[in-house]
Amino acid sequence: MQGERDALVARILQEEQLEETGRVRRAIASRVQKLESADEFRVLVKHRQPVTAVALSEDDSKGFSASKDGTILQWDVVSGIHESYRWPSHDVLRSHGAKDPQGPATRHCKRVLTLAVSSDGRYLASGGVDRHIHLWDTRTREHIRAFQGHGGPVSCLSFRQGTSELFSGSFDRTVKIWNAEDRAYITTLFGHQNEILTIDCHRKERVLTVGRDRTMQLFKVPEESRLVFRAPAFSLECCCFVSNDEFLSGSDDGSIELWSTLRKKPVDIVKNAHALLGANKNLEPKNSGKIPNGHIENGDCGSESYRCLSAYSWVNSVTVCRSSDLAASGAGNGSVRLWAIESETKDIRPLFDLPLVGFVNSLAFAKSGQFLVAGVGKEPRLGRWGHNESAQNGVAVYSLKLS
């Protein structure tokens, strides 16, 4: 009796360990049930300006979101009660290591572009246009430290799971490694030839980044080398790890790609994943293709082929439920799409479309797979290439029904 129970416990622990390290994948995708008409994204928290980043803690109870005006909110997933993180005064910031913003950057310097929360839930890191990485304590909501060193706006942040190592990517084409616990800068990684847009890291010391130079790079930090993956023609916007050897990315022509470390080109591509449908014609700008003096713009295409060339089709965010085969992608065309990553056939199978109006700038799955959180805004994350007035700036949550 005792032996049996011990064996059972050992098995469960082993399974958990395998999942944690990413060697085994939970098959959640097949368990997701079809949505009913009543199921929808429910707005949890409202923001004044478009939400640029969303992060969830490991225990799925707390969430964090940041918007373009610099407000960072911490909210409870179930109730939606939120508290804001207050920016300290100029002097306090300086004492924490920040350098003065220079020139025209002073007006928008509080704009936050990215958030990351550590696995133990103690630290929250935010990065933005002011080129600093701000470290906050989640329990007291106080500002701890400001890391400076990047030459351009910090566009993406990621904590390494299980440690307090922080990876940051910025528009100055570098990835910097910091230690939140020791409040120290470790090193810089080079490799991209244009701005870095998204970064992701799991348990291993391997960093996945995606940039406007149409490449995706996997940095192997201990070996001081990087693997370069090239996208055929489009620029990549977002990326995430599926497992240690497989990655998912979204690009600016509305397609989603699945990559493997053994191939330099994508293993599978899903084209027109976020096509602009005919019903959404009101999203197109009124004077499409015509510049003010009446001439037609260069490279203008008719409204039929306008499907995936506008900012509404850029896949702004893609995410995968930890150590499982369920993925989600969001753009500005009005729906969040769920996908299943098949491990044997190595392809992406579409599951469902969840309607959500606005630019989905950030997505996060709960670790248990129970719900999906999306940061929505009227404008895309890094600029104002499109505007959707009917959207609502805020954080929306969708609970997944698993059989």
Added chain:
Amino acid sequence: MSTMKKPDNLVSHSSKTKFEDSDEHESSSSEYVEEEEEEEIKRELADATFEELQRALSDGSHLEYRKHSLNKKHHEEKKPGRANKNRPMEASSKKPVGRFREVVQAPKRVIRDPRFESLCGAFDAKQFRSKYNFLFKKYDPDIIEKERKKLDKSKDPDAISRFQNSISWMKLRKQLAKSNNPEVIGELKSHINWIEKQLKSESGQRTDAAILAEHKKKEREAAKKGKQPFYLSKSALRKQRLVEKYEDLKASGKLDAFIEKRRRKNAAKDHRYMPYRRSNNHAQPN
């Protein structure tokens, strides 16, 4: 304890410097002895000339102790290339990369000049002449008319193209007659002149190659009959060329004019060597 290896010709065979043996004797007094021996070695080294030291170094024995560190370096520097060309490229993440990137992947245009391209083969004058003979044939309007009539009956596409190539310069003349634009006229005129010059140089005299070929044929036939074949020397070739030129001119009746021109030219050249007249104002001795 210094364990330096010295070649035999350097080591002075004295009992004190046999320190290798003294290694085995580990006594308390040996320390003092060691120090003394070290001093001895230092003195000896100071006395040794550079040549001797160099010889000792070139022995290679001093490298033994550095071998280990060298090996390590080799292993670190060697980076294996990727196993398969479909694998992603691996590069260092510590070297900064520039902003330049290929915006449009245009295919590299390979320029192939047939004059220098090995694939086009070497130039063979005889083959060229035989293939492109149509360019150099003498153009007679009657012959052209006859050929044209033949063509209309044959309906062979290659023959048509060949015919057209051979009368391209006549077309150019027609174009010249039609056009009004002075630039076009100038261009066409120069083009026609160029073609006519080429035609002129090909017609008439035989080339050196033809003369050589004829000579070779003669020699081959003579060799069959048992005569020893001889190569045609340059002077003989020139002479033959001149002889043939004279024959041609005689046939066309221009020989006198040619000889007269030649004489005048030579006279003008010889004029330089003629002594010039001295004026009478200078006082002449005698």
